[in-house]
Amino acid sequence: MIKTKDRRAREAFVAAANLQVGNRVLDLGWEGDCLACLRGTGARVTFVAEDIRAVHRGNGVLSTTPSQVVANAHVVFYKPAQKAAKGQVFEWIDEGFRALELGGVLYLAGQRNRGVRSYAKYIQAVFGNCKRAGRVGRLEMYSAQKELPDPLQAPVDNRISFELDDLPHGPYGVETRAGVFSRDGLDPGTELLINCMDIRPTDQVLDWGCGWGALGMVAARLAGRGRATLVDSNIRAIACAKNNLKRNQIRNAAARVKDARVYDGKEKYDLIVSNPPLHDGNAAAHPLIEGAFHALRPGGRLMLVVMRPEPYLKHIRRIFGQGQIAARKDGYAALVARVGNSQMVQAFMAVKDEV
Numbered sequence: 252m253i254k255t256k257d258r259r260a261r262e263a264f265v266a267a268a269n270l271q272v273g274n275r276v277l278d279l280g281w282e283g284d285c286l287a288c289l290r291g292t293g294a295r296v297t298f299v300a301e302d303i304r305a306v307h308r309g310n311g312v313l314s315t316t317p318s319q320v321v322a323n324a325h326v327v328f329y330k331p332a333q334k335a336a337k338g339q340v341f342e343w344i345d346e347g348f349r350a351l352e353l354g355g356v357l358y359l360a361g362q363r364n365r366g367v368r369s370y371a372k373y374i375q376a377v378f379g380n381c382k383r384a385g386r387v388g389r390l391e392m393y394s395a396q397k398e399l400p401d402p403l404q405a406p407v408d409n410r411i412s413f414e415l416d417d418l419p420h421g422p423y424g425v426e427t428r429a430g431v432f433s434r435d436g437l438d439p440g441t442e443l444l445i446n447c448m449d450i451r452p453t454d455q456v457l458d459w460g461c462g463w464g465a466l467g468m469v470a471a472r473l474a475g476r477g478r479a480t481l482v483d484s485n486i487r488a489i490a491c492a493k494n495n496l497k498r499n500q501i502r503n504a505a506a507r508v509k510d511a512r513v514y515d516g517k518e519k520y521d522l523i524v525s526n527p528p529l530h531d532g533n534a535a536a537h538p539l540i541e542g543a544f545h546a547l548r549p550g551g552r553l554m555l556v557v558m559r560p561e562p563y564l565k566h567i568r569r570i571f572g573q574g575q576i577a578a579r580k581d582g583y584a585a586l587v588a589r590v591g592n593s594q595m596v597q598a599f600m601a602v603k604d605e606v
């Protein structure tokens with residue numbers, strides 16, 4: 252439900268463009284969600300997003316390159332998400348420029364304390380112009396017209412590469428991009444989970460919310476005669492994960508975009524691993540735990556890494572009947588639960604304690 256103040260801000264943003272019936276509009280999202288108020292304008296609107304959940308909600312197109320979805324747009328609207336990485340926002344401003352026809356206008360909104368002035372500065376560098384188009388409360392709006400066919404500066408390249416030598420069956424060559432979780436290196440929570448993953452050679456493993464693919468890549472190499480499935484709701488993350496599987500020649504794994512909260516009942520796994528999106532709270536954690544219980548074969552395990560284990564353990568125990576902390580380090584806790592009887596669980600935990 253959109254609050255009145257926010258709805259007014261969206262309407263003011265759209266009104267600033269003075270749209271005409273039939274205008275081609277690229278909607279790059281308002282905090283990642285579609286600008287529903289564009290529907291009443293008579294413009295031909297295409298909403299492009301990188302997260303499949305937003306695409307489903309807004310009836311949009313999933314893409315990391317919106318300019319390949321919409322060409323010759325009259326207007327582009329964009330309000331970056333508050334938690335968006337700056338480099339990712341810069342990439343989308345470049346994409347907005349490419350998607351516009353000559354004379355077309357980009358509108359960008361944001362708050363001063365959320366970096367909107369640095370975005371305006373970047374727009375100025377790309378378009379050669381940028382002006383204040385309005386203000387609603389703390390929200391500032393900027394606009395820039397595409398006056399030249401080419402941008403005044405080269406598009407940003409946010410890719411970074413590094414090598415991970417100390418992981419099981421390493422080394423792994425990794426490439427990531429701005430906007431993907433822990434893009435500068437392995438997250439310490441993920442590392443803890445990797446170091447307590449017990450994987451058999453024939454296991455079928457699901458990496459729930461794979462990001463650039465750390466857990467899934469290691470799982471695939473450990474399950475040499477098994478398979479790893481990497482899923483993430485974000486197409487940018489999946490593009491990185493696919494690329495990383497390829498550059499490490501991991502053939503018994505595949506990555507795909509999916510809202511992993513939706514369990515289709517078809518696939519079964521021996522192990523589900525996840526460093527879950529904790530900022531989503533129970534909206535992600537509960538479906539993950541409940542879905543895992545159904546998606547695991549008898550004897551199958553769920554392994555999660557979290558920072559405050561108590562509420563997760565509570566829900567795990569409610570669903571699985573048991574669940575333990577397998578390891579703790581630097582404020583992270585790796586949790587494990589197994590589908591099966593309690594004797595199996597005791598045996599499993601005894602083996603882990605010996606390691």
Ligand SMILES: C[S@@+](CC[C@H](N)C(=O)[O-])C[C@H]1O[C@@H](n2cnc3c(N)ncnc32)[C@H](O)[C@@H]1O
Pocket residue numbers: 432433438441459460461462463464465466482483484485488509510511512525526527528529531535
């Ligand atoms: C904390 S990050 C962990 C990424 C990676 N596994 C790692 O350890 O580096 C959580 C990931 O879950 C993804 N995610 C969030 N909600 C999701 C959902 N409903 N379905 C699939 N992936 C989701 C996010 O896009 C993000 O990449």
